[in-house]
Amino acid sequence: MSKDWHSGHFCCWQCDESLTGQRYVLRDEHPYCIKCYESVFANGCEECNKIIGIDSKDLSYKDKHWHEACFLCNRCRVSLVDKQFGSKVDKIYCGNCYDAQFASRCDGCGEIFRAGTKKMEYKTRQWHEKCFCCVVCKNPIGTKSFIPREQEIYCAACYEDKFATRCVKCNKIITSGGVTYKNEPWHRDCFTCSNCNNSLAGQRFTSRDDKPYCADCFGELFAKRCTACSKPITGIGGTRFISFEDRHWHNDCFICAGCKTSLVGRGFITDGEDIICPDCAKMKLM
Numbered sequence: 001m002s003k004d005w006h007s008g009h010f011c012c013w014q015c016d017e018s019l020t021g022q023r024y025v026l027r028d029e030h031p032y033c034i035k036c037y038e039s040v041f042a043n044g045c046e047e048c049n050k051i052i053g054i055d056s057k058d059l060s061y062k063d064k065h066w067h068e069a070c071f072l073c074n075r076c077r078v079s080l081v082d083k084q085f086g087s088k089v090d091k092i093y094c095g096n097c098y099d100a101q102f103a104s105r106c107d108g109c110g111e112i113f114r115a116g117t118k119k120m121e122y123k124t125r126q127w128h129e130k131c132f133c134c135v136v137c138k139n140p141i142g143t144k145s146f147i148p149r150e151q152e153i154y155c156a157a158c159y160e161d162k163f164a165t166r167c168v169k170c171n172k173i174i175t176s177g178g179v180t181y182k183n184e185p186w187h188r189d190c191f192t193c194s195n196c197n198n199s200l201a202g203q204r205f206t207s208r209d210d211k212p213y214c215a216d217c218f219g220e221l222f223a224k225r226c227t228a229c230s231k232p233i234t235g236i237g238g239t240r241f242i243s244f245e246d247r248h249w250h251n252d253c254f255i256c257a258g259c260k261t262s263l264v265g266r267g268f269i270t271d272g273e274d275i276i277c278p279d280c281a282k283m284k285l286m
Contacts, residue, residue, distance in 0.1 A: 012032050013027075015033060038051050042054070062087070064090075068081060108128065108132065113128070133153070135153060160173055165178065167185060167190050168185065170190050174186075181212060188201040195214075195217035224241075224248045233248055259279070
């Protein structure tokens, strides 16, 4: 150490035992005998708990130390010297054991993610890039948009084809402006009168045999007709009417054939095809 010593003074810095003719170790420019050096400075082995002496190779990882012979996989006991390894909860494992026990797995194929493998993640799930594909067409999603449904992943096109709302008339997808009738979806342009094909969206309509009709067509095709004016009695919008035997009248048309007064709520008498009030009936008998 470029210093001069009496032979009797060249001693261990810890125990003062003479180092003349003995092996020693320098630490911070102070000499130590082997025994003192190992007891004060040598590391303990994580595996066997013995001192790692100066004649042994000291392998370290994260402030932990092992004899070379003790640097083993915690599971299969294979030597990890000069090999890739991983650690978990203060224990070390060879690559295979670490992957088998701790590595995350792909939700698509179930295989582990090897080091350096690109991983696609969504919420709590993860896939290999090649496994992150549409469940219907099997094409990789990559950076394209996708839609999750009941643990499955769909590309936008397949999702629309399989689940999007379709018009009951034309069977095409309804993207906006739909109409619901009898719990079934229609395009506004497809929801038309079954007779004249005019749009019924926002219009008064009624149905017969599960088919929708505008008010005019329904009246012309199916409604009873007023005996007086021959126009249909549709009942749409609250129209009130009167029936007698096989004849029907609008409330406003149910009038005396003689004096033209309303007979609604009054007694009346038939006179052939006509209906007359009691007063006009008396006049005819006189």
